[in-house]
Amino acid sequence: xxxxxxxxxxxxxxxxxxTVAYNKDQSPNKxxxxxxxxxxxxxxPLVLNVVRKAEQKxxxxxxxxxxxxxxxxxxEFNKLSARLILGADSPPVxxxxxxxxxxxxxxxxxxxxxxxxxxxxxxxxxxxxxxTWGNHTKVFTLAGLSVKNYRYYxxxxxxxxxxxxxxxxxxxxxxxxxxxxxxxHNPTGVDPTLEQWEQIRQLMRSRALLPxxxxxxQGFASGSLDADAQSVRRFAADGGELLVxxxxxxxxxxxxxxxxxxxxxxxxxxxxxxxxxxxxxVIRPMYSNPPIHGAxxxxxxxxxxxxxxEWTIELKAMADRIISMRHQLFDSLRAKGTPGxxxxxxxxxGMFTFTGLxxxxxxxxxxxxxxxxxxxxxxxxxxxxxxxxPHLTEAIHAAVT
Ligand code: PMP
Numbered sequence: 001x002x003x004x005x006x007x008x009x010x011x012x013x014x015x016x017x018x019t020v021a022y023n024k025d026q027s028p029n030k031x032x033x034x035x036x037x038x039x040x041x042x043x044x045p046l047v048l049n050v051v052r053k054a055e056q057k058x059x060x061x062x063x064x065x066x067x068x069x070x071x072x073x074x075x076e077f078n079k080l081s082a083r084l085i086l087g088a089d090s091p092p093v094x095x096x097x098x099x100x101x102x103x104x105x106x107x108x109x110x111x112x113x114x115x116x117x118x119x120x121x122x123x124x125x126x127x128x129x130x131x132t133w134g135n136h137t138k139v140f141t142l143a144g145l146s147v148k149n150y151r152y153y154x155x156x157x158x159x160x161x162x163x164x165x166x167x168x169x170x171x172x173x174x175x176x177x178x179x180x181x182x183x184x185h186n187p188t189g190v191d192p193t194l195e196q197w198e199q200i201r202q203l204m205r206s207r208a209l210l211p212x213x214x215x216x217x218q219g220f221a222s223g224s225l226d227a228d229a230q231s232v233r234r235f236a237a238d239g240g241e242l243l244v245x246x247x248x249x250x251x252x253x254x255x256x257x258x259x260x261x262x263x264x265x266x267x268x269x270x271x272x273x274x275x276x277x278x279x280x281x282v283i284r285p286m287y288s289n290p291p292i293h294g295a296x297x298x299x300x301x302x303x304x305x306x307x308x309x310e311w312t313i314e315l316k317a318m319a320d321r322i323i324s325m326r327h328q329l330f331d332s333l334r335a336k337g338t339p340g341x342x343x344x345x346x347x348x349x350g351m352f353t354f355t356g357l358x359x360x361x362x363x364x365x366x367x368x369x370x371x372x373x374x375x376x377x378x379x380x381x382x383x384x385x386x387x388x389x390p391h392l393t394e395a396i397h398a399a400v401t
Pocket of ligand 1: 036104105106107108133181186214216247248249255260
C-alpha cells in the first residue's frame with residue numbers, strides 16, 4: 001500500500017476548476033467566461049506581436065547565455081518595472097529609495113511581499129477587500145499574516161461601498177497593511193474614482209496604514225498605462241512608504257512566463273538597501289532566483305522606444321476589445337428587453353463584469369446553455385466575442401425570467 005494512501009482528494013481551485021469543467025463539455029456551443037486570460041474575437045489566446053519581435057531579438061543575440069540570474073532577478077527589468085508603475089519622474093525613483101525584485105508573476109510578488117512583512121513588519125494584519133481575488137487570503141495567510149476584510153462592493157448598487165470602506169479602514173489598527181487593487185478590481189470591476197482614491201490616501205496616511213498595491217492589470221483597464229497607475233502614483237508621490245506587486249501576465253500576455261515584480265517604496269535609500277538584503281533572504285530558500293526568459297522579453301520591450309510604443313498600441317487594442325464587448329452585451333440585453341438594470345456592465349472596468357447573477361442562475365446557465373463562469377457571477381469579458389454575445393444574452397435572459 002502507498003504511504004500516501006490516506007491522502008484525501010483536494011477540491012478543485014474555484015477559478016481554474018471552471019476551465020476543467022469547460023474542457024469536459026462536448027457541446028459545440030460551449031463558452032468559457034471563467035478564464036482570466038485575454039482571447040481574440042476568434043476566441044484564441046494572443047501572443048503580442050511586440051513580444052514575438054522581442055523574442056526574435058533575444059534568440060538572434062548569440063552572446064546571450066542561460067546563466068542564473070541574481071536572487072533579485074534581472075537588474076534592468078527591475079529598474080524599468082519600477083518606472084513603469086511609479087512613473088519615470090516619480091520622487092522615490094529619482095531619489096533611489098525603491099527596491100524592486102523580480103518575482104514569479106503577480107502571485108509570487110504578493111507572496112514574497114507577504115513573507116517579508118511577516119518577518120520584518122510589526123503589525124502583521126493585512127486587510128483585503130470583500131470580495132477579492134480568491135487567492136489573496138491563501139497567499140497572505142501562508143505568508144504568515146493575519147487576514148481581515150474591509151467592505152468594498154455593494155451588491156445593491158453593484159458599485160463601491162465607499163462609506164463602508166472608509167469606516168472599516170478608519171477602525172483598522174494603526175499600522176495595519178491594506179491590500180488595494182491598483183485598478184480593474186477583480187472580481188467586481190469596480191474602482192474608486194480619483195477623488196475617492198484621494199480620500200482613501202488621506203485616511204490611510206493619517207492612520208499610518210501601509211498600502212500594498214496589487215497591480216495585475218496596468219493598461220488593461222483603460223488602455224492607458226499612466227491612467228491605470230494613478231492610484232499607486234498618488235501614494236508614491238506623498239513621501240510615504242508602500243509595496244506594489246506587478247504582473248505582466250495580462251498587459252503583455254506573458255501568463256505562462258511567470259514574470260512580475262515586487263517594489264517597495266521607502267523613506268530613504270539606506271532603508272531600501274537593507275530591505276533588499278532581507279528580500280534576498282526570503283527568496284533564496286524559496287526558489288533561489290527567478291527565470292530569465294520572460295524578464296528578458298519585458299526588459300527588451302520597456303527599454304526600446306519603438307517596441308514600447310508598439311506595445312502600448314497592442315495593449316490598447318486589447319482593452320478596447322473588452323470595452324466593446326461590454327457595450328455589445330449591454331445593448332443586446334437591452335434590445336431583448338431582459339428585465340433589470342444592466343448598466344453596471346458598461347460602468348465596471350477591466351477584464352471582468354460582476355453580473356449580479358446568483359449561484360443558482362450561474363448553475364442554470366452552465367447546465368442549459370454550456371456557459372462557464374465562477375459561481376459568484378463573474379464573467380470574463382475577454383472570453384466573449386461578437387459571435388457569442390447573442391448566446392450569452394439568451395442565457396442571461398432565461399436565467400432571470
Ligand atoms: N492579482 C489579481 C487581482 C489577479 O487578478 C491576478 C490574476 N488573476 C493576480 C494577482 C496574479 O496573476 P499572476 O500570478 O498570473 O500574475
